[in-house]
Amino acid sequence: MKIVVPFKSVADPNDATVAGAAASAPKSLINPFDEIAIEEALRIRERGDAAEIVGVTIGAPAVDEQIRAALAMGVDRAIRIDDSRALDPYAVARILRALIEKETPHVVIMGKQAVDDDSNQVGQMLAALLHWPQATFVSKIEFLENKRRARCTRETDGGLEVVAIELPAIITTDLRLNEPRYVSLPGLMRARRKPIEILTCDELRVAVRPLTTVLSIASPPKRAAGTRVDSVEELIAKLKQEAKVL
């Protein structure tokens, strides 16, 4: 089985400069949900169900550091589709479709959302474009019937749901699918020798134009600072008399 894992480089959400409207460029990392997708692909390969894992990211040369990190985790080879435009999810999905049609994997595992733009769209759009089944927000994957189908547990607003999907398919990850491994030093050494292929949209024969423009980004209004109370009695009194919520 061959697995493709698309991953995005995002600004570290714990970097104060992100929340504070950056002066300097914040540190980047692999989108945490994509890291979970990579980890799942590695575990599938480790139990003998996959022969090859291909990582793919769309971005400028600056994302090479995250590509090295994916290779160091254990991805076999990586592709960067060179595009430094601000792409919207539909553009990302259309570019990924061209790549998936070229690579013909049995399954694509990717994050349910990128923690910077929080769109939660690309996987579902990609599945539509390929006319493939999808299982989103997945916390457990098992392959059935000689890997013709996958049984996926999904985290939904109403609790856990189980679906069986025919492969090839798109699976998007939720937090509890696994806990990604740390990159090891030997992994980093090996990563240096692994190939990174660079492709362009022209080479993939996709011409996409983002249909979304970000006009502005601003901080939300701040809440007034809080007060402290010393006892449960005082808390209840405040909630009753001042906030009037009890």
Place this chain on the structure above:
Amino acid sequence: MVETLVLIEHDRHCVKRPSLHGITLARQLGGEYALLVLGQGLDEIAASLVSYGASAVVVADDPALTEPLADRYATVIAEAARKRDSRTVLGTSSTFSKDVLPRAAALLDVPMVTDVLAIEEKNGSTSYRRPVNAGSMLATVKLETDRRVLTARATAFEAPAADAAACPIERFEFDVASLPNGMEFISRDQRISGRPDLTEAAVVVCGGRPLKDKETFERLVGGLADGLGGAVGATRAAVDAGMAPNDYQVGQTGKVIAPQLYIGIGISGAIQHLAGIKDSRVIVAINKDPDAPIFQVATIGDLHQIVPQFIDALRRG
């Protein structure tokens, strides 16, 4: 036509109330709007929707739609939008709408905006405000196309009034034989809770990592929620540790809530959690760390002492 098609979510018995908030966004967009429901055996659900001022309640009712499988649902939604020539398809943010609507958007060949908080019309073009980076920033975006798919944050739009004259209920006919067949529903865990729904409750009590185990969590967080007639939520840390089920998770990648009163017990206030509670009217924190970032009204102290006192005080009235 300048019609908006509003996807309404239900649990087979009732309409999910937060999904009605999308109607308020449809009203702000202007023009007519129709409500779309998919499933099987929808007569009662459709009948409950006729007074929301829509031009019609459009019903796709078929055994093939018994379970909300994304490939089939997206196909039917896209087909309905195409046949009706709807300019906008919108839903209220939930795991259901986030599963099916991006798929429908791609089938319709249109872009989508997730989690719309507000819209603004200027010089004939619409811009959308939405949270990014776990809600620590607000982005204003614009689309290059007239046609669009949107999801509305339920907490940012009021519930609509249901006081209009009854509209017609229309059956949407589609070709069942041509629906995709690659997904099969297996099961869903059915948990009956006597507590109010997390996304609808006026009071929500959330618990975090130091609650330690399921029993303590239920006794303290559940006990306080029951004393206040509220719902129970949890942080990712509490869900990961098995103290609470996944659908209790509140935050950037869980549920977004805006109750009148939120009480966080043993919760530090990571941005990913705050993303889901920011718009609560009153935020109360019970934490032993006076520097924990989460509080408006905070009681500093050990939750194992404070919470039982709180529950007791409520019992005494």
